[in-house]
Amino acid sequence: MVEKKYKTFYDVVCPFCGTLCDDLEIDVDEKEQKVIEVRNGCQIGTRKFFSSNPSGHRYMAPLIRENGSYKEISWDEALDKAADILVKAKRPLLYGFASTECEAQSKGVELAEILGGILDNTASVCHGPTLLAEQDVGVPTSTLGEYKNRADLVIFWGCNPVHAHPRHLGRYSDFVRGYFRQDGRNDRYIIVVDPRNTNTAQIADLYVKVNPNEDYELMNAIRATLRGVEIDQKEVAGVAKEDIIKLANIMKESNYGVIFFGMGLTQSISHHRNIDTAICLTRELNDHTKFLITPMRGHYNITGSNTVFTWNTGYAYSIDFSRGFARYNPGEFSAVDVLLRDEIDALLIVASDPASNFPAAAVKNMFKHPIISIEPHHTPTSVNADIILPAAFAGIETEGTAYRMDHVPLRLRKVKNPPGETLPDREILERLIEKVKEKKGE
Numbered sequence: 001m002v003e004k005k006y007k008t009f010y011d012v013v014c015p016f017c018g019t020l021c022d023d024l025e026i027d028v029d030e031k032e033q034k035v036i037e038v039r040n041g042c043q044i045g046t047r048k049f050f051s052s053n054p055s056g057h058r059y060m061a062p063l064i065r066e067n068g069s070y071k072e073i074s075w076d077e078a079l080d081k082a083a084d085i086l087v088k089a090k091r092p093l094l095y096g097f098a099s100t101e102c103e104a105q106s107k108g109v110e111l112a113e114i115l116g117g118i119l120d121n122t123a124s125v126c127h128g129p130t131l132l133a134e135q136d137v138g139v140p141t142s143t144l145g146e147y148k149n150r151a152d153l154v155i156f157w158g159c160n161p162v163h164a165h166p167r168h169l170g171r172y173s174d175f176v177r178g179y180f181r182q183d184g185r186n187d188r189y190i191i192v193v194d195p196r197n198t199n200t201a202q203i204a205d206l207y208v209k210v211n212p213n214e215d216y217e218l219m220n221a222i223r224a225t226l227r228g229v230e231i232d233q234k235e236v237a238g239v240a241k242e243d244i245i246k247l248a249n250i251m252k253e254s255n256y257g258v259i260f261f262g263m264g265l266t267q268s269i270s271h272h273r274n275i276d277t278a279i280c281l282t283r284e285l286n287d288h289t290k291f292l293i294t295p296m297r298g299h300y301n302i303t304g305s306n307t308v309f310t311w312n313t314g315y316a317y318s319i320d321f322s323r324g325f326a327r328y329n330p331g332e333f334s335a336v337d338v339l340l341r342d343e344i345d346a347l348l349i350v351a352s353d354p355a356s357n358f359p360a361a362a363v364k365n366m367f368k369h370p371i372i373s374i375e376p377h378h379t380p381t382s383v384n385a386d387i388i389l390p391a392a393f394a395g396i397e398t399e400g401t402a403y404r405m406d407h408v409p410l411r412l413r414k415v416k417n418p419p420g421e422t423l424p425d426r427e428i429l430e431r432l433i434e435k436v437k438e439k440k441g442e
């Protein structure tokens with residue numbers, strides 16, 4: 001018999017996107033502590049597991065930038081210098097927290113409060129408008145398992161799961177067999193509403209091409225049609241009146257419908273008003289049938305960061321502790337806004353890469369100030385940081401909790417040891433809190 005040189009971990013949760021697939025099988029070379037095979041993952045999820053193996057892109061020890069180049073320092077020295085920067089800052093920004101586990105997110109809240117800083121997570125540049133809308137009008141929603149078992153009409157509005165959440169379709173929303181949808185794809189009608197003919201649109205039963213930034217108008221035209229109002233235009237938002245009537249009828253006649261929406265809705269003109277209207281449309285459809293709505297959350301634990309921030313402070317993102325208590329004002333305390341106004345004087349970036357996706361003017365201001373980056377590998381943000389604190393991958397090298405896009409909490413698993421001197425995010429933050437308290441004499 002051939003001796004097995006690796007250990008297989010079953011039912012591993014994928015820490016990449018908000019679908020949090022929990023059926024991955026990971027083979028790990030126990031001697032080398034390397035991932036050697038990933039089964040059931042999509043391409044992007046699989047890639048994340050392999051990217052945890054030591055490579056030229058992985059930080060293995062704390063680094064400090066001196067005279068334009070990085071040198072290795074001890075953890076104690078690195079944390080001491082990081083604490084120095086944060087304690088001396090008048091208005092530090094703590095940002096990120098989407099790609100780490102809930103326990104680390106909670107430590108981030110604690111640190112922000114001690115520092116009197118600004119605390120924000122990546123929702124402020126993705127589904128922040130969703131949270132605002134939900135606070136305004138509530139949300140009729142459910143779990144992905146319910147959709148899988150019951151939905152016969154699935155609408156993807158302003159999202160492209162074939163690229164962004166590849167296994168969502170196979171596990172919950174399209175090809176999968178459900179308890180009441182035994183024939184899988186044949187038992188579901190799929191609609192995509194998007195300005196672009198995306199790969200998801202190409203596998204839909206009906207593709208509705210809406211004009212860019214006119215989703216609000218289209219949704220309200222459907223709402224009016226549902227109420228029996230005759231539309232007095234030939235088309236709304238680029239969609240013919242007959243197609244709007246057809247769309248409203250398909251929705252009404254379904255047994256159980258769901259709208260999954262993405263940043264095509266949250267980040268186009270009208271922002272949270274788009275989501276207000278989508279939720280109102282969903283609510284009104286319940287006069288005719290069962291209808292629900294769920295955002296397609298991107299980073300695997302961004303839902304967790306909103307949840308953890310809320311249970312600690314009452315608010316999901318864009319929080320300011322400068323007055324000694326939590327204040328909430330997206331647009332004022334959001335990371336991009338404070339950077340554009342150049343109001344901060346130091347940054348702690350945790351499990352995030354704002355340099356890749358913030359506006360150029362915000363990034364330019366960000367690089368004017370000291371940056372501490374808690375990060376496992378090279379990113380456009382971390383390669384410009386002053387201090388790099390090397391992190392273990394949550395969900396691969398350390399356990400933790402993460403919330404799926406439908407708010408179901410799942411336990412992340414550890415399949416291998418963290419390499420080099422890397423530490424879990426929560427431990428780094430715990431030790432940083434101790435240093436900060438020491439310096440503040442608390």
Ligand code: SF4
Binds near residue numbers: 020040043044
């Ligand atoms: S769909 Fe998302 S959670 Fe599932 S394997 Fe792919 S990246 Fe991971």
